[in-house]
Amino acid sequence: MVSKQDDLIILEDVSVSYWQNNVGVHSIKDLVVQRKNPFQNKTILQNISLTVKKGESLGMLGRNGCGKSTLLRTIAGIIKPQRGTVEVKGTFAPILAIGAGLEAELNGYENISLLLSLYGTNKKNGDPLGNIREFSELTDEVLRMPVKRYSSGMVARLAFSISLANEADILIIDEVLAVGDQGFQAKCMEKIYQIKKEGKTILFVSHFPDAVQQICDKAVLLENGSIVENGDVEYVCNKYSQLF
Numbered sequence: 001m002v003s004k005q006d007d008l009i010i011l012e013d014v015s016v017s018y019w020q021n022n023v024g025v026h027s028i029k030d031l032v033v034q035r036k037n038p039f040q041n042k043t044i045l046q047n048i049s050l051t052v053k054k055g056e057s058l059g060m061l062g063r064n065g066c067g068k069s070t071l072l073r074t075i076a077g078i079i080k081p082q083r084g085t086v087e088v089k090g091t092f093a094p095i096l097a098i099g100a101g102l103e104a105e106l107n108g109y110e111n112i113s114l115l116l117s118l119y120g121t122n123k124k125n126g127d128p129l130g131n132i133r134e135f136s137e138l139t140d141e142v143l144r145m146p147v148k149r150y151s152s153g154m155v156a157r158l159a160f161s162i163s164l165a166n167e168a169d170i171l172i173i174d175e176v177l178a179v180g181d182q183g184f185q186a187k188c189m190e191k192i193y194q195i196k197k198e199g200k201t202i203l204f205v206s207h208f209p210d211a212v213q214q215i216c217d218k219a220v221l222l223e224n225g226s227i228v229e230n231g232d233v234e235y236v237c238n239k240y241s242q243l244f
């Protein structure tokens with residue numbers, strides 16, 4: 001594959017599908033007499049081609065269920081596409097930011113130490129645990145609780161704070177603003193902006209076009225698993241707002 005020197009992420013003609021329960025199968029009769037298949041293959045991403053250069057921030061917009069998180073998981077290598085190629089020439093921050101990675105039965109502290117040991121810590125950063133605790137603003141009492149008892153805002157605080165402690169080339173941010181309160185949203189935006197200025201590559205999924213415009217240089221709009229717009233961030237955000 002020919003790829004330009006500074007392209008960090010290159011997707012060519014990527015398609016992803018899942019086997020899902022066939023909602024048209026209601027009974028044994030449907031299965032045996034009418035010979036309906038209990039599963040159906042549903043296409044989630046179709047013919048996705050995109051490139052992200054080193055230091056670029058790409059926004060991903062679209063309605064609920066259009067395939068944004070699936071696209072992030074595919075780029076991160078969690079999902080293998082049925083068709084097409086995914087090339088990533090860099091390391092990822094912990095996958096937490098796209099909703100995976102935290103162990104529900106473990107408490108906050110246990111999750112932090114597990115993930116810091118898995119992903120490695122920022123060597124410039126002397127006290128990763130202290131930084132995570134400070135950024136998340138989670139109390140000692142909360143951090144001693146199993147994560148399964150956290151509110152979704154608490155999960156987002158812990159997950160995002162751990163992902164910041166990583167020294168990866170690419171930061172993945174999926175909806176961290178959606179569940180955080182106003183204070184945490186503002187703090188996250190400031191931090192993400194700072195990371196952008198440091199020259200990191202960012203993949204930013206959000207339902208807030210204003211936030212996408214603040215962080216991103218370019219954006220894609222997904223509809224039913226396809227990219228329908230790809231270009232200047234302001235143009236794509238306008239197209240997104242026109243959907244509703």
Ligand SMILES: Nc1ncnc2c1ncn2[C@@H]1O[C@H](COP(=O)(O)OP(=O)(O)OP(=O)(O)O)[C@@H](O)[C@H]1O
Nearest residue numbers: 018019020044062063064065066067068069070071
């Ligand atoms: N593990 C799975 N098995 C089957 N279908 C799935 C699975 N995960 C996601 N899907 C389907 O894939 C489609 C896209 O889901 P995805 O989570 O990527 O959407 P999204 O754009 O991130 O939505 P949202 O804005 O709500 O976060 C949806 O129709 C969803 O039902």
Ligand SMILES: [Mg+2]
Nearest residue numbers: 068069070174
């Ligand atoms: Mg999603």
